[in-house]
Amino acid sequence: DAGITQSPRHKVTETGTPVTLRCHQTENHRYMYWYRQDPGHGLRLIHYSYGVKDTDKGEVSDGYSVSRSKTEDFLLTLESATSSQTSVYFCAITNGNEQFFGPGTRLTVL
Amino acid sequence: EDQVTQSPEALRLQEGESSSLNCSYTVSGLRGLFWYRQDPGKGPEFLFTLYSAGEEKEKERLKATLTKKESFLHITAPKPEDSATYLCAVQKVSGGSYIPTFGRGTSLIVHP
Numbered sequence: 757d758a759g760i761t762q763s764p765r766h767k768v769t770e771t772g773t774p775v776t777l778r779c780h781q782t783e784n785h786r787y788m789y790w791y792r793q794d795p796g797h798g799l800r801l802i803h804y805s806y807g808v809k810d811t812d813k814g815e816v817s818d819g820y821s822v823s824r825s826k827t828e829d830f831l832l833t834l835e836s837a838t839s840s841q842t843s844v845y846f847c848a849i850t851n852g853n854e855q856f857f858g859p860g861t862r863l864t865v866l
Numbered sequence: 867e868d869q870v871t872q873s874p875e876a877l878r879l880q881e882g883e884s885s886s887l888n889c890s891y892t893v894s895g896l897r898g899l900f901w902y903r904q905d906p907g908k909g910p911e912f913l914f915t916l917y918s919a920g921e922e923k924e925k926e927r928l929k930a931t932l933t934k935k936e937s938f939l940h941i942t943a944p945k946p947e948d949s950a951t952y953l954c955a956v957q958k959v960s961g962g963s964y965i966p967t968f969g970r971g972t973s974l975i976v977h978p
Contacts (some may be wrong), residue, residue: 786917796970797970798969798970798971799910799955804963806962807874812963814965846909846910850966852957853898854912854915855912855957856911857902857909857912859909860907860909864900
């Protein structure tokens with residue numbers, strides 16, 4: 757199995773609070789991704805990174821920011837969480853030929 | 867705009883009843899089509915990558931094929947443990963980065 761972990765695995769927070777999700781990989785892959793998965797929408801790309809300090813927006817980036825200060829870590833931040841950001845968040849890595857996903861973080865915003 | 871459409875949305879099979887899942891796509895500059903399996907409460911599990919029309923890949927009871935407009939995931943003599951959601955994604959290169967676009971998945975239930 758690809759070495760990719762996410763933390764926390766579950767989080768409940770209140771509207772307006774900041775939240776940071778962490779993705780950690782041990783594969784030394786250049787590309788890392790954050791997705792959200794919602795019923796009826798499938799997996800949607802939030803942000804991605806193509807190297808340390810190199811990031812770009814995906815399809816649903818509003819309300820989210822990311823940072824990557826080391827190859828192995830990719831952080832997703834919700835500056836001020838809203839109920840519409842209640843979702844399951846997945847991190848993924850790829851070498852271009854195969855893409856591997858983390859176990860997911862279930863986030864509930866009350 | 868890149869689009870991936872999977873059909874059917876849901877499929878119920880009896881054990882041993884073979885069938886196929888469809889993934890049709892429109893993308894500029896395809897650099898790979900991925901198939902994944904996702905079990906409830908877990909992240910997607912990588913199955914196959916296909917790169918060019920005519921390519922086929924197999925793994926146990928699963929066989930993936932690719933044409934210029936669609937891909938099929940054939941399931942031969944399925945077992946209950948094949949029950950899962952199957953996801954398809956197309957990948958392109960934009961600005962030097964790999965950008966995947968996912969379909970909404972097909973939920974497969976195999977009854978014993």
